[in-house]
Amino acid sequence: MKVIRTELPDVLILEPKVFGDARGFFLESYNKRAFRDATGLHVEFVQDNHSSSRRGVLRGLHYQIRQPQGKLVRVIAGEVFDVAVDLRRSSATFGRSVSFNLDATSKRLAWIPPGFAHGFLVLSDQAEFLYKTTDYYAPEHERSLLWSDPALGIRWPLQGEPILAERDARGAPLRLAEVFE
Numbered sequence: 001m002k003v004i005r006t007e008l009p010d011v012l013i014l015e016p017k018v019f020g021d022a023r024g025f026f027l028e029s030y031n032k033r034a035f036r037d038a039t040g041l042h043v044e045f046v047q048d049n050h051s052s053s054r055r056g057v058l059r060g061l062h063y064q065i066r067q068p069q070g071k072l073v074r075v076i077a078g079e080v081f082d083v084a085v086d087l088r089r090s091s092a093t094f095g096r097s098v099s100f101n102l103d104a105t106s107k108r109l110a111w112i113p114p115g116f117a118h119g120f121l122v123l124s125d126q127a128e129f130l131y132k133t134t135d136y137y138a139p140e141h142e143r144s145l146l147w148s149d150p151a152l153g154i155r156w157p158l159q160g161e162p163i164l165a166e167r168d169a170r171g172a173p174l175r176l177a178e179v180f181e
Helices: 032-039
Strands: 002-005 012-015 018-021 024-027 047-054 058-064 071-077 079-086 097-103 109-112 116-122 126-133 142-144
Touching (some): 002 032, 071 079, 071 097, 071 116, 079 126, 116 126
Antiparallel strands (some): 012 109, 047 126, 058 142, 079 097, 079 116
């Protein structure tokens, strides 16, 4: 597994070893020992999630103020524009975001640590998005950071208005958001 550091050093892009031939391909999407050896991180995943979305759907920017989740994310069909925002007030990169594309062709994964808001915009006609989490979903602690907050400086590759859930349309701007100490 190859690790690619992003502009926010705690957010990582991971390239798995892919073995392909005329029949197709094989890869280990997750191996605890390989993940630990490549990243130096000792994490325990407790939940797997799968979402399917159509072009123009923007999900996020989500986080849990209690029971924060680290996420190992990947796309198994289609392509997304993926975003992470550092919400750890004590961090030197507080309030900064990083973005990158994830797609089924490259098979790359991304590690989004606890303390970050996360979201994505679907760029393909359809996208299947999988993610492992380090803590359980806790709706009472879930928050949504306003995806369009100018303070974040995210350049979403939009063609028109995104398709949003009501909670994402009403997300809090960074200056009013609950954040991590």
